[in-house]
Amino acid sequence: MVRIRWALVCLLGAQSSFLLAADCTGLKNLKLDDTTITLAEPVTSGALEIEGAGAPKRDLPAFCRVAGVLRPTSDSEIRFEVWMPLQGWNARLLGSGNGGFAGEIWYDQFAGYLKRGFAVAGSDAGHQAEGTDASWAFGHPEKVRDFGWRAVHLTTARAKQILKTYYGKSQEKAYFDACSDGGREALMEAQRFPDDYDGILAGAPANAWSTMLAAGAGALQSLIGDPKAYIPDRKLPAIEKAALAACDALDGVNDGIIGDPRQCRFDPEILLCKNGDALDCLTQQQVEELKALYAGTKDAEGNVLFPGFSMGDEMAWKEWIVGEDPGASLSSQFVQNYFRYMVTGDPKWNVLTANIDSLLQESREKEATDLDATDPDLSRFAARGGKLILYHGWNDPAISPWNSVTYYGRVEEKMGEKEVDSFARLYMVPGMEHCSGGPGASALGQFGMETAKGPKYGLFDSLQDWVEKGSPDEGVVATKYSVGKDGARQAKMTRPLCAYPKVAKYKGSGETNDAVNFACATP
Numbered sequence: 001m002v003r004i005r006w007a008l009v010c011l012l013g014a015q016s017s018f019l020l021a022a023d024c025t026g027l028k029n030l031k032l033d034d035t036t037i038t039l040a041e042p043v044t045s046g047a048l049e050i051e052g053a054g055a056p057k058r059d060l061p062a063f064c065r066v067a068g069v070l071r072p073t074s075d076s077e078i079r080f081e082v083w084m085p086l087q088g089w090n091a092r093l094l095g096s097g098n099g100g101f102a103g104e105i106w107y108d109q110f111a112g113y114l115k116r117g118f119a120v121a122g123s124d125a126g127h128q129a130e131g132t133d134a135s136w137a138f139g140h141p142e143k144v145r146d147f148g149w150r151a152v153h154l155t156t157a158r159a160k161q162i163l164k165t166y167y168g169k170s171q172e173k174a175y176f177d178a179c180s181d182g183g184r185e186a187l188m189e190a191q192r193f194p195d196d197y198d199g200i201l202a203g204a205p206a207n208a209w210s211t212m213l214a215a216g217a218g219a220l221q222s223l224i225g226d227p228k229a230y231i232p233d234r235k236l237p238a239i240e241k242a243a244l245a246a247c248d249a250l251d252g253v254n255d256g257i258i259g260d261p262r263q264c265r266f267d268p269e270i271l272l273c274k275n276g277d278a279l280d281c282l283t284q285q286q287v288e289e290l291k292a293l294y295a296g297t298k299d300a301e302g303n304v305l306f307p308g309f310s311m312g313d314e315m316a317w318k319e320w321i322v323g324e325d326p327g328a329s330l331s332s333q334f335v336q337n338y339f340r341y342m343v344t345g346d347p348k349w350n351v352l353t354a355n356i357d358s359l360l361q362e363s364r365e366k367e368a369t370d371l372d373a374t375d376p377d378l379s380r381f382a383a384r385g386g387k388l389i390l391y392h393g394w395n396d397p398a399i400s401p402w403n404s405v406t407y408y409g410r411v412e413e414k415m416g417e418k419e420v421d422s423f424a425r426l427y428m429v430p431g432m433e434h435c436s437g438g439p440g441a442s443a444l445g446q447f448g449m450e451t452a453k454g455p456k457y458g459l460f461d462s463l464q465d466w467v468e469k470g471s472p473d474e475g476v477v478a479t480k481y482s483v484g485k486d487g488a489r490q491a492k493m494t495r496p497l498c499a500y501p502k503v504a505k506y507k508g509s510g511e512t513n514d515a516v517n518f519a520c521a522t523p
Contacts, residue, residue: 024041027165035158036068037066043062043064044086053107054107060114061086061088061115063114064166067082068158070154072146073145075143076126076150077143078123078155080124081110081122082162083114084163085114088117089117090116090118092118093120095175096109096110096121096177097181098122098125098182100181100334101131102151103136124151126143126150126151134340134342148188157196173198173468175198175460175464177460178201178203180205180435183207184373185373186202187407190381191373197386198386198467199386199464201463202388204435208306209372210371210372211305213334214363215306216335218298219297219331220331221351221354221356222292223289224326230289231289233318233323236315236317237315238271239268242266242270246267246270247263251503255512258311261311263523264312299356299357300357305360306400307402309321309396310402312395312431331398339351342366377414378415379415382423382424385423387466388425389425389427389459389462392427392429393440395430401428405500425500428500430504440478440480440493441477441478442478444459444477444478445458445461451476453477476497478494478495479491479493479494496520503520504518504519505520505521
């Protein structure tokens with residue numbers, strides 16, 4: 001049983017004083033600004049079942065579970081939790097992010113990092129909902145701010161206070177690991193709150209939120225506005241086959257993966273139907289639409305608002321881009337819900353009747369301040385010793401991978417390549433889809449996913465080495481796993497991860513599924 005210690009400490013802020021308690025249950029009485037602790041209890045059974053959080057979390061070490069609500073405004077209701085090991089704390093805090101429009105705490109990530117000795121904290125970003133649902137934002141600008149930046153920052157601040165109260169000392173280092181909207185949250189932290197985290201692992205960031213969804217509206221108008229231009233999901237296999245035939249072998253290996261989409265010159269015209277419409281070809285309108293999906297959405301003057309998608313894994317477009325029928329894609333849901341409930345305030349808003357240029361202006365004016373994390377000036381984060389690792393799957397069908405390339409380039413332009421190299425890295429992952437999965441090797445340490453070779457937790461271990469030892473691990477390997485008949489997971493493919501702009505090049509001999517036969521090289 002944890003030894004009980006009580007001591008009075010000075011005021012926290014203008015109004016907040018609290019009693020330090022080294023026992024878990026005593027944290028229920030902790031007084032923090034704009035915060036109500038609703039639960040503080042030790043979990044010692046090794047398992048925890050949480051309503052609405054999927055299967056029970058098992059094989060957990062004993063920990064102190066603290067839950068509470070943050071109310072920085074009268075319209076705020078940010079539910080957060082902090083899990084702290086009862087024994088073996090590694091003196092580090094791990095911040096967990098969200099995805100989509102948020103709405104829940106990601107307990108699986110909590111469990112994974114807890115098992116590694118981390119104290120873990122995260123929130124629902126200020127509301128409870130499915131990830132595609134933004135109806136909670138209707139008429140609630142403060143909840144949008146909570147979602148945009150306030151929830152992560154305040155959860156981090158309160159978690160640090162709770163840790164210091166419980167352990168009697170502050171964490172030695174703090175890390176953040178998240179993807180998608182969580183990647184946006186990660187960059188928001190680096191840009192606006194550089195003191196919150198020492199190391200940040202940011203995947204597929206939706207950081208240009210206001211522009212990305214306005215461009216998504218334009219893409220939807222083009223894709224579903226004319227039924228003749230719509231590309232049905234049953235034509236995606238033919239498109240993928242043609243793209244791979246054009247570009248798969250450019251990296252020296254025929255493996256169903258385009259190693260460097262920057263070198264791919266696939267022309268959709270090759271798919272033009274010669275003898276009437278069929279599933280293995282495209283009509284002229286569909287050819288033009290496919291070109292537009294690759295090229296990105298443009299404004300009235302022809303400028304690219306947001307980049308398009310890369311080639312070689314088009315079958316992944318079914319869920320995110322084309323849907324099972326026009327308007328059924330996840331992209332359609334995000335666009336419609338964003339503009340109906342966050343931007344226009346009109347639940348009947350229709351993407352097909354909107355003017356894209358006006359929509360972009362309204363989106364930026366109303367939501368960019370709270371939702372965008374596009375500032376290329378990371379000097380404050382760098383100056384205090386922060387380290388940032390960005391990663392993005394080249395075959396991401398949700399958020400264009402070129403967006404991360406563009407942002408990283410803007411940071412280099414703003415701060416200089418030498419300075420950026422001292423604190424930030426970008427990894428573009430061949431064959432990886434949104435945050436994980438896809439035909440390529442995509443287990444690279446994100447969310448605590450283990451890799452088969454190199455540092456066990458891939459990019460996260462590299463980040464931790466960089467923060468705590470002064471240099472990142474250059475031997476990071478990504479893994480693609482398969483599951484055998486006995487349910488055991490086996491490494492099917494390993495590939496080296498190369499810091500952008502380098503790419504993994506096959507050495508010319510040896511097993512192509514083994515990372516040892518590849519080397520990082522300048523393209």
